Amino acid sequence: MSKLIFEKSVPGARAFALPSCNVPEPGELPDSFLRQEDALLPEVSEVEVVRHYTELSQRSYGVDNGFYPLGSCTMKYNPKIDEWAARLPGFANIHPYQVEETVQGALELMFDLEEMLREITGMDRFTLQPAAGAHGEMTGVMIIKAYHNHRQDLHRTKMIVPDSAHGTNPATAHMAGFEVIEVKSNERGLVDIDDLRSLMSDQVAGLMLTNPNTLGLFEEEIQGIAEVVHAAGGLLYYDGANANAIMGVARPGDMGFDVCHLNLHKTFGTPHGGGGPGSGPIGVKAFLADFLPVPVVVKRDGRFALDYDLPLSIGKVQSFYGNFGVMVKAYAYIKALGASGILEACENAVLNANYIRTRLRGHYDIPYDRLCKHEFVASATKQKKEHGVSALDVAKSLIDYGYHPPTIYFPLIAEEAMMIEPTETETRERLDDFVEAMLAIARDAVEHPEQVKDAPRKAVIRRVDETGAARNPVLKWTP
Amino acid sequence: MGYVPNPSRVVREMLEFMGLQGRDDLFADIPTGLKLNRDLNLEAPRSEQELRQELGRLAARNTTVDDRPCFLGAGAYDHYIPAVVEQMLLRSEFYTAYTPYQPEISQGILQAIFEYQTMICNLTAMAVANASMYDGGSALAEACSLACDVTRRSRVLVPDTVNPSYLEVARTYAAGGKMDVVVVPGKDGIADSAAIASLIDDQTAAVVVQNPNFYGNLETGLPAIERAIHSRKGLLVMAVDPISLGLLKPPGSWGADIAVGEGQSLGNPLNFGGPYLGFFAASEKLMRKVPGRLVGQTVDLDGRRAFVLTLQAREQHIRREKASSNICSNEALCALAAAIYLSVVGRDGLKEIAARCHQLACYAKNELQRAGLNLKYPQPFFREFAVAIGDPTAANRALLDQGIIGGYELDGGLLLAFTEKRSRAEIDRLVSVLGGIDNE
Numbered sequence: 001m002s003k004l005i006f007e008k009s010v011p012g013a014r015a016f017a018l019p020s021c022n023v024p025e026p027g028e029l030p031d032s033f034l035r036q037e038d039a040l041l042p043e044v045s046e047v048e049v050v051r052h053y054t055e056l057s058q059r060s061y062g063v064d065n066g067f068y069p070l071g072s073c074t075m076k077y078n079p080k081i082d083e084w085a086a087r088l089p090g091f092a093n094i095h096p097y098q099v100e101e102t103v104q105g106a107l108e109l110m111f112d113l114e115e116m117l118r119e120i121t122g123m124d125r126f127t128l129q130p131a132a133g134a135h136g137e138m139t140g141v142m143i144i145k146a147y148h149n150h151r152q153d154l155h156r157t158k159m160i161v162p163d164s165a166h167g168t169n170p171a172t173a174h175m176a177g178f179e180v181i182e183v184k185s186n187e188r189g190l191v192d193i194d195d196l197r198s199l200m201s202d203q204v205a206g207l208m209l210t211n212p213n214t215l216g217l218f219e220e221e222i223q224g225i226a227e228v229v230h231a232a233g234g235l236l237y238y239d240g241a242n243a244n245a246i247m248g249v250a251r252p253g254d255m256g257f258d259v260c261h262l263n264l265h266k267t268f269g270t271p272h273g274g275g276g277p278g279s280g281p282i283g284v285k286a287f288l289a290d291f292l293p294v295p296v297v298v299k300r301d302g303r304f305a306l307d308y309d310l311p312l313s314i315g316k317v318q319s320f321y322g323n324f325g326v327m328v329k330a331y332a333y334i335k336a337l338g339a340s341g342i343l344e345a346c347e348n349a350v351l352n353a354n355y356i357r358t359r360l361r362g363h364y365d366i367p368y369d370r371l372c373k374h375e376f377v378a379s380a381t382k383q384k385k386e387h388g389v390s391a392l393d394v395a396k397s398l399i400d401y402g403y404h405p406p407t408i409y410f411p412l413i414a415e416e417a418m419m420i421e422p423t424e425t426e427t428r429e430r431l432d433d434f435v436e437a438m439l440a441i442a443r444d445a446v447e448h449p450e451q452v453k454d455a456p457r458k459a460v461i462r463r464v465d466e467t468g469a470a471r472n473p474v475l476k477w478t479p
Numbered sequence: 480m481g482y483v484p485n486p487s488r489v490v491r492e493m494l495e496f497m498g499l500q501g502r503d504d505l506f507a508d509i510p511t512g513l514k515l516n517r518d519l520n521l522e523a524p525r526s527e528q529e530l531r532q533e534l535g536r537l538a539a540r541n542t543t544v545d546d547r548p549c550f551l552g553a554g555a556y557d558h559y560i561p562a563v564v565e566q567m568l569l570r571s572e573f574y575t576a577y578t579p580y581q582p583e584i585s586q587g588i589l590q591a592i593f594e595y596q597t598m599i600c601n602l603t604a605m606a607v608a609n610a611s612m613y614d615g616g617s618a619l620a621e622a623c624s625l626a627c628d629v630t631r632r633s634r635v636l637v638p639d640t641v642n643p644s645y646l647e648v649a650r651t652y653a654a655g656g657k658m659d660v661v662v663v664p665g666k667d668g669i670a671d672s673a674a675i676a677s678l679i680d681d682q683t684a685a686v687v688v689q690n691p692n693f694y695g696n697l698e699t700g701l702p703a704i705e706r707a708i709h710s711r712k713g714l715l716v717m718a719v720d721p722i723s724l725g726l727l728k729p730p731g732s733w734g735a736d737i738a739v740g741e742g743q744s745l746g747n748p749l750n751f752g753g754p755y756l757g758f759f760a761a762s763e764k765l766m767r768k769v770p771g772r773l774v775g776q777t778v779d780l781d782g783r784r785a786f787v788l789t790l791q792a793r794e795q796h797i798r799r800e801k802a803s804s805n806i807c808s809n810e811a812l813c814a815l816a817a818a819i820y821l822s823v824v825g826r827d828g829l830k831e832i833a834a835r836c837h838q839l840a841c842y843a844k845n846e847l848q849r850a851g852l853n854l855k856y857p858q859p860f861f862r863e864f865a866v867a868i869g870d871p872t873a874a875n876r877a878l879l880d881q882g883i884i885g886g887y888e889l890d891g892g893l894l895l896a897f898t899e900k901r902s903r904a905e906i907d908r909l910v911s912v913l914g915g916i917d918n919e
């Protein structure tokens with residue numbers, strides 16, 4: 001067990017000293033504003049701080065440790081040159097309020113990144129301000145709202161979201177003040193277009209759609225869907241979390257989407273940071289460009305500038321211009337790949353997913369067993385029914401085999417779901433090893449189900465008491 | 480260059496294994512009419528060597544705070560970042576992981592977040608802190624919307640001494656329709672506590688106070704505002720600067736129900752505005768309403784201490800449209816930077832840094848006054864203040880000509896920030912330039 005950094009405190013120990021200073025000591029703060037008791041922070045030497053965080057890193061697992069098929073999250077390899085680039089002092093050590101002439105390089109990078117994202121998505125304008133996918137969703141849905149309001153079309157109070165949608169979609173629509181209406185999936189795992197038709201009315205602001213959807217299936221009737229939504233005056237929102245599956249092959253802008261977000265931290269190779277930071281740029285068609293958050297980056301007479309003059313703008317969603325450090329990495333990534341690399345990445349993401357799907361067939365249920373895109377959903381229903389071994393048990397067993405588990409119990413429309421997304425940056429050998437582990441677990445489920453239900457045994461801890469954690473929450477250390 | 484590891488021979492074999500003729504078959508489900516059927520119009524792929532040169536060139540076109548002393552603050556601050564922070568963040572087990580959904584394989588990250596939550600609670604004197612929000616502005620917006628949710632009221636009073644960007648973000652969120660942000664004009668660079676008190680009614684969900692406020696000033700009316708809002712059963716939301724909390728009374732001691740702020744100062748580079756981290760802390764009562772990830776302590780099957788994401792029934796992946804927020808990815812790595820930073824500077828270091836910032840700011844104020852300049856507001860401040868200047872744009876240009884990144888331009892003033900990175904000599908240069916310009 002790791003001690004907490006607080007438990008390593010030794011009164012008087014320190015890892016920091018200020019430079020000397022030769023200005024007079026002041027004493028101008030009113031007493032009533034002073035802190036009475038020091039904030040309890042660690043007192044630890046430098047070497048112990050370093051050992052502490054090194055140890056914590058060793059108790060963590062990233063893409064650099066091994067295969068991380070966490071569905072919907074696109075855990076691809078994060079190129080090291082991108083890390084180098086984002087740490088260049090010319091990018092990392094510039095203040096957001098410096099005058100434009102001193103940050104031309106940064107503005108140019110943002111301008112060029114926007115241009116590349118436009119080409120990749122077929123959208124007309126972008127904002128790079130949102131800090132993550134869900135933040136982009138909120139920005140996009142607010143733009144949809146502002147558009148209807150601007151047209152005095154004030155009764156569009158509903159947002160349609162598929163039952164297979166990611167949780168952020170309905171949560172976003174609700175935050176933006178919409179009533180969330182769920183559209184059913186049909187037996188093929190796609191939006192039920194008849195159900196959609198029956199839900200559409202002049203009260204519907206739009207439809208939020210992920211394509212390929214969270215089952216990894218391409219919404220083949222997307223043109224029909226777009227027609228239905230547009231005919232009733234609604235707008236079409238593209239959740240771009242799965243853009244890795246289509247980039248270079250097809251574009252949301254050509255499918256009829258009016259607004260789309262991208263997750264730079266999925267599709268464009270920037271690391272996930274243990275939970276963030278991400279970046280969730282929003283692209284819109286020209287007729288929505290006036291509603292984008294301010295500022296937008298523009299080029300005037302060969303100079304780059306921040307333009308705040310967008311009278312219809314929804315406002316700001318972030319204090320400054322977005323997660324610039326993440327943009328640098330995505331920019332470097334797209335530049336490295338070019339058109340051919342983007343297509344190759346997409347093809348191989350789809351290839352790898354289908355390869356695993358094909359190899360698992362017969363050992364696990366695959367609820368929608370046909371050509372998938374970058375991910376697919378397998379199910380532990382058979383193991384559960386026959387041996388009491390659930391998706392959770394399979395996931396925990398994978399840890400013992402040295403893998404990060406897939407996303408489980410999502411999407412909600414598949415039972416005992418295990419959503420597997422290998423990404424393009426895995427070798428066939430690794431995919432084969434992973435499949436062998438999955439097959440071994442399937443055998444274990446038959447022969448020693450108790451063992452599977454007890455997994456993991458090789459991790460630093462065994463399964464944890466989650467119920468106890470929620471019932472009696474301990475959310476901070478107390479001495 | 481791409482990062483696909485399988486050589487084309489292997490790709491062919493994999494296609495064959497699946498009974499597919501070629502790569503196009505992988506996209507047979509996409510209607511032909513929707514296919515791009517051309518190459519994307521992007522520049523030719525770059526080698527790593529070319530990338531290095533190009534990015535180096537772009538970066539070199541920016542003037543950095545390493546090249547020029549920087550007196551800009553206004554929500555983002557040029558504090559020193561210890562080498563340990565940078566080095567530890569390069570551990571790729573941290574930065575190439577994602578949200579620690581699976582506790583057995585993520586104890587390190589979970590523990591680091593638990594420690595971060597503890598540090599934020601201790602700094603702010605609040606009962607709970609989440610694992611981070613996107614930034615200070617969005618944290619404040621979420622705080623306002625939480626206040627509206629729990630009080631079932633809709634009005635939020637915000638003095639115009641709050642960071643204008645935060646205010647704009649809150650306004651954008653308010654378009655959701657559940658809250659109404661009312662801006663109350665300040666007086667002499669601080670909130671007008673009497674005006675705020677007179678506006679508080681039983682529809683007021685919260686009052687927001689930023690301390691030190693956007694102008695660097697201490698909000699001396701805080702006790703009156705606290706009494707006024709709590710007597711009408713509304714919430715006090717405070718935005719605070721984490722460095723200041725080494726010295727200044729924390730929001731918990733002022734009676735705040737929610738405390739938020741921009742955590743960039745804690746070990747995160749300026750990054751031209753992001754990624755930063757919003758911190759979000761609240762009273763015990765609000766624990767089950769807090770947005771975002773929370774890490775809790777528990778035990779494993781053998782009774783060992785363990786950490787796990789908890790109270791997830793608040794979150795979008797469980798509650799969908801009923802979630803307390805839509806946030807999913809947060810700013811975990813920036814929060815980790817903050818935790819490492821606070822571990823390095825430690826209990827005494829943070830106090831010393833805060834005191835040094837204040838000391839340098841006071842020195843600058845005295846020197847500016849000696850040079851004949853006046854403060855824009857007659858208020859006590861922490862590490863940032865506004866000096867009255869007729870043409871702040873011209874002043875900034877004069878400073879830049881002398882190799883100094885000046886301040887944030889206000890109407891008739893320049894907002895100047897002083898971190899521990901500034902030296903006496905740099906301040907003397909600042910003063911001599913500002914003292915020398917024609918100021919009406």
Ligand SMILES: Cc1ncc(COP(=O)(O)O)c(C=O)c1O
Binds near residue numbers: 133168169242263278
């Ligand atoms: C389909 C889908 N939509 C939206 C999101 C939200 O993205 P973020 O976590 O960047 O907010 C995710 C992330 O997991 C996702 O998988």
